[in-house]
Amino acid sequence: MTRILVLIVGLAIIGFIIWWFFGNHEVAETTATVSDNNQSVDVEVKGGYSPEVITLKKGVPAVLNFTRKDASSCLDRVVFSDFGINEELPQNEQETIKIDTSKAGEFQWACGMDMFHGKLIIK
Amino acid sequence: MTITKRFWISLIFSLPMLVGMIMMPFGWMLPGGNWTQLILTTVVMAVSARPFMQSAWSSFQKHHSNMDTLVAIGTATAYIYSIYAMFTSQAVFFESAAFVVTFVLLGQVFEERMRNNASNAIEKLVDLQAKEAEVMRDGELVKIPLSEVVTGDIIRVKPGQKVAVDGVITEGNSTIDESMVTGESMPVDKTVGDKVIGSTMNSTGTFMFKAEKVGSDTMLSQIVDLVKKAQNSHAPIQNLTDKVSEIFVPVVLILSILTFLVWYVIIGATLANALIFAVSVVVIACPCALGLATPTALMVGTGRGAKMGILIKNGEVLEEVSDVKTVVFDKTGTITKGKPEVTDVIGDDKQVLSIAAGLEESSEHPLATAIFDKAKLLQISKAAINGFQAIEGKGVKATINNQTAFVGNDKLLDDVKIDSELKNEMIRLQNEAKTVVFVGLGDKIVGLIAIQDAPKETSKEAIATLKARGLRTVMLTGDNQRVAQAIADEVGIDDVIADVLPSDKADHVQALQANGKVAFVGDGINDAPALTIADVGIAMGSGTDIAIESGGIVLVKNDLRDVAKALELSKKTFNRIKLNLFWAFIYNVLGIPVAAGLFFAIGLTLSPELAGLAMAFSSLSVVTSSVLLNKAKITGDVKVA
Numbered sequence: 001m002t003r004i005l006v007l008i009v010g011l012a013i014i015g016f017i018i019w020w021f022f023g024n025h026e027v028a029e030t031t032a033t034v035s036d037n038n039q040s041v042d043v044e045v046k047g048g049y050s051p052e053v054i055t056l057k058k059g060v061p062a063v064l065n066f067t068r069k070d071a072s073s074c075l076d077r078v079v080f081s082d083f084g085i086n087e088e089l090p091q092n093e094q095e096t097i098k099i100d101t102s103k104a105g106e107f108q109w110a111c112g113m114d115m116f117h118g119k120l121i122i123k
Numbered sequence: 124m125t126i127t128k129r130f131w132i133s134l135i136f137s138l139p140m141l142v143g144m145i146m147m148p149f150g151w152m153l154p155g156g157n158w159t160q161l162i163l164t165t166v167v168m169a170v171s172a173r174p175f176m177q178s179a180w181s182s183f184q185k186h187h188s189n190m191d192t193l194v195a196i197g198t199a200t201a202y203i204y205s206i207y208a209m210f211t212s213q214a215v216f217f218e219s220a221a222f223v224v225t226f227v228l229l230g231q232v233f234e235e236r237m238r239n240n241a242s243n244a245i246e247k248l249v250d251l252q253a254k255e256a257e258v259m260r261d262g263e264l265v266k267i268p269l270s271e272v273v274t275g276d277i278i279r280v281k282p283g284q285k286v287a288v289d290g291v292i293t294e295g296n297s298t299i300d301e302s303m304v305t306g307e308s309m310p311v312d313k314t315v316g317d318k319v320i321g322s323t324m325n326s327t328g329t330f331m332f333k334a335e336k337v338g339s340d341t342m343l344s345q346i347v348d349l350v351k352k353a354q355n356s357h358a359p360i361q362n363l364t365d366k367v368s369e370i371f372v373p374v375v376l377i378l379s380i381l382t383f384l385v386w387y388v389i390i391g392a393t394l395a396n397a398l399i400f401a402v403s404v405v406v407i408a409c410p411c412a413l414g415l416a417t418p419t420a421l422m423v424g425t426g427r428g429a430k431m432g433i434l435i436k437n438g439e440v441l442e443e444v445s446d447v448k449t450v451v452f453d454k455t456g457t458i459t460k461g462k463p464e465v466t467d468v469i470g471d472d473k474q475v476l477s478i479a480a481g482l483e484e485s486s487e488h489p490l491a492t493a494i495f496d497k498a499k500l501l502q503i504s505k506a507a508i509n510g511f512q513a514i515e516g517k518g519v520k521a522t523i524n525n526q527t528a529f530v531g532n533d534k535l536l537d538d539v540k541i542d543s544e545l546k547n548e549m550i551r552l553q554n555e556a557k558t559v560v561f562v563g564l565g566d567k568i569v570g571l572i573a574i575q576d577a578p579k580e581t582s583k584e585a586i587a588t589l590k591a592r593g594l595r596t597v598m599l600t601g602d603n604q605r606v607a608q609a610i611a612d613e614v615g616i617d618d619v620i621a622d623v624l625p626s627d628k629a630d631h632v633q634a635l636q637a638n639g640k641v642a643f644v645g646d647g648i649n650d651a652p653a654l655t656i657a658d659v660g661i662a663m664g665s666g667t668d669i670a671i672e673s674g675g676i677v678l679v680k681n682d683l684r685d686v687a688k689a690l691e692l693s694k695k696t697f698n699r700i701k702l703n704l705f706w707a708f709i710y711n712v713l714g715i716p717v718a719a720g721l722f723f724a725i726g727l728t729l730s731p732e733l734a735g736l737a738m739a740f741s742s743l744s745v746v747t748s749s750v751l752l753n754k755a756k757i758t759g760d761v762k763v764a
Contacts, residue, residue, distance in 0.1 A: 010388075047183070052185075073235060085351075
């Protein structure tokens with residue numbers, strides 16, 4: 001009897017994992033506000049990036065302020081492969097990253113191990 | 124708290140349990156038994172493992188998972204079960220939780236160190252810059268910080284000082300060690316009018332130069348920029364790991380639950396044993412090695428290239444290089460020096476060159492510069508002339524020491540005699556596709572000067588190396604067939620495609636691609652389309668900006684021998700990536716079934732501690748293998764058998 005119960009609970013957990021990680025869930029998105037011909041977005045790094053999708057206006061100088069609140073060494077660097085940026089993110093310090101907004105397009109960013117991803121849309 | 128500190132804490136608190144485990148067969152028990160184990164492990168979990176839990180939880184909230192998820196779930200399961208087991212008087216495995224945390228942290232400590240090593244190489248390049256410069260301001264030399272130097276400044280460089288920025292020498296001369304930028308090991312002589320590169324080391328003389336490029340425009344800054352982009356670029360092979368890493372962790376969690384269910388429900392193992400198998404699966408499966416395989420190798424490979432004067436622009440190039448079958452070369456400026464020079468002087472050197480130099484001074488002959496340079500090199504002064512006049516369509520003549528002297532092309536032969544010996548020489552030189560200039564005095568030819576855009580000294584060796592590697596070499600040129608063939612024969616090129624219009628170069632490259640991947644080596648504006656269309660575009664560093672922009676690899680030294688080195692380095696880097704990925708996959712693919720107890724029947728199992736150790740080693744071995752790329756042999760001069 002116990003074993004049947006354990007089996008049911010186990011299968012239920014598997015179901016939950018599939019739904020939780022593979023199901024369609026909303027991600028945090030932000031569009032930068034432009035002021036004085038500058039735009040900036042604060043990104044919190046904690047178990048991932050929030051927001052995960054950032055929209056910037058083309059041609060306006062932009063900065064992203066990353067603050068890593070997570071102790072994981074997984075997230076200790078942020079890499080924008082299209083811009084040649086590979087910055088260290090010291091824990092609990094704001095790290096400003098300048099983004100060249102001269103080209104429109106979608107650009108991925110990732111952690112140093114390429115496990116967590118975020119997306120930058122310039123238009 | 125740093126990773127290192129967390130590691131030491133967990134090591135110190137795990138050690139008593141390790142001693143206890145080793146001494147158990149000798150009848151020695153840890154004083155306090157399970158209670159001591161509980162306290163020690165609780166410290167490890169609360170201090171060293173807490174960040175894993177926090178990170179796992181915050182990722183979980185965002186529907187993400189990472190390696191911390193696995194470590195957190197694995198250790199927490201072992202820890203919590205052991206507390207339950209302790210109060211129900213069953214066997215505990217506290218030490219598993221503590222050891223896994225220790226091993227994982229050990230792996231991370233090493234890995235962090237290695238990763239920093241791999242990425243710092245290029246930042247060191249920036250440190251090569253001079254910190255200040257002696258600049259002429261208001262007629263006086265003043266020392267100012269590098270950042271205040273502007274274009275047009277006149278800067279003085281003394282022996283042993285670094286050149287501050289890029290510019291042109293206006294006064295004085297010296298020899299300069301440019302190895303830090305170009306990788307060229309021999310110091311280069313520089314005099315007025317020559318370009319100097321910022322951050323290079325002045326050795327002997329003092330000179331003044333005019334700043335042309337400062338700040339981010341300097342060659343060094345551009346190289347650093349290029350390399351940074353390359354190091355962080357995405358190799359297409361990585362797309363696979365991207366996909367894998369996204370689903371990996373949840374899949375492993377499911378596998379581990381299945382492992383538990385199979386052992387507990389179906390086979391009927393004890394709760395403790397079933398849990399141990401499940402925990403082992405979770406712990407061994409960490410995919411960090413997979414994620415590290417490509418970026419670390421890319422970083423080391425491109426960094427090493429930069430040191431040798433070979434700039435690899437991105438990861439895609441590496442992948443293409445491995446199956447290049449044909450290397451196509453542009454002729455002018457790539458195989459050859461790109462400017463005509465005197466290759467042979469027949470007759471009395473001094474007499475022939477002094478007459479030619481004297482007469483050519485007043486002419487606008489395009490080959491005149493080549494003759495002047497040769498005369499200057501041999502320290503022959505030009506003859507004094509008067510009564511200069513042109514011979515329509517044939518050359519020029521003047522009077523030297525009351526004798527008529529003339530210089531011109533083969534049409535002069537209608538008017539004057541040439542003896543058979545010189546005539547034979549003429550035929551020989553013309554067959555070598557050299558332009559022959561005739562020099563005469565009185566009524567006969569006294570000498571010949573052969574002029575050619577000669578191959579670079581290193582071209583022949585470079586082509587031989589490529590051929591020794593089994594690559595087909597092709598020369599693509601706008602020049603006529605005869606000249607092209609002569610140069611090709613001299614350097615040993617397999618095939619020649621001559622009389623190609625600049626706009627057709629790309630089409631020819633495309634046609635060659637039918638027989639396999641093609642690398643194109645070129646330097647001019649007209650080469651840009653071919654550089655882009657070729658699978659691998661290799662631009663000479665002396666080339667036009669547009670060529671450099673179009674190429675996937677840039678050879679800073681302009682040495683054709685670097686083509687072979689670049690191909691070898693790219694191939695080695697790519698092979699290292701493949702090797703890394705192979706090992707990373709093997710660890711997981713083999714490790715998971717073993718950890719799940721699939722080979723239990725033949726006595727092969729993996730306890731959670733060993734799984735933790737294996738996982739730490741997998742990341743470590745991948746990073747180490749990448750760093751070892753720095754030691755891989757890149758000779759570029761395979762001896763021709």
